């Protein structure tokens with residue numbers, strides 16, 4: 236599965252919130268989508284999934300709904316869980332995308348997803364009674380159980396404790412290493428630098444940089460996109476980024 240977006244534009248209230256995006260994400264990639272608040276990250280992810288109307292070409296949205304559900308799973312930014320189903324039942328909802336799968340395959344996918352997010356001890360708890368971070372892990376497990384070649388996640392590590400954040404970033408890199416594609420919006424530049432194979436900087440609905448972390452996270456790009464200064468060192472396991480200060484405009 237290759238997500239191919241060409242000249243994708245999404246308008247909200249007449250304004251192009253996503254403006255002529257060209258983007259391809261393929262197997263083996265863990266792509267971090269970065270950008271300031273309001274840059275259009277959520278809109279881009281939802282548009283890519285065919286959840287918002289858009290102009291342009293979109294390989295995923297072009298698929299019939301049932302096929303799309305087997306091609307891409309989504310962890311949304313909102314963490315509200317409406318029904319007091321158990322964690323196990325919530326995760327099993329990811330299997331709705333595979334109505335013809337054998338029971339064994341469903342069971343294995345749910346167990347693997349629960350294990351990947353360390354949710355086994357919480358499996359019988361009502362999902363509505365979990366903490367915010369636990370709910371995030373349960374929703375991510377539901378997406379994993381869907382067992383798709385593409386995983387799209389909107390701020391998947393927001394609100395997670397440091398160990399869980401690293402765990403999720405490693406999990407995503409592992410999925411990419413086994414040949415899947417992961418596209419995730421992120422605000423933690425340091426973790427993105429360390430774990431993603433590719434970064435995209437989005438600014439006012441347009442891509443301003445796209446490439447390996449070491450070429451995207453330059454002083455100039457960080458200043459232009461986020462208005463911050465940072466120290467970027469290059470360690471053996473990738474760039475190490477330390478935020479230093481905001482840039483104050485002088486006129």
Ligand SMILES: Nc1ncnc2c1ncn2[C@@H]1O[C@H](COP(=O)(O)OP(=O)(O)OP(=O)(O)O)[C@@H](O)[C@H]1O
Pocket residue numbers: 247248252270271272273274275276277278279
């Ligand atoms: N339903 C809507 N109607 C009108 N404008 C919207 C709507 N949803 C989002 N927008 C606007 O689109 C722009 C992009 O929003 P989006 O949620 O995609 O940003 P984001 O990069 O995900 O931000 P954040 O980092 O704060 O989550 C913002 O200016 C936002 O106000």
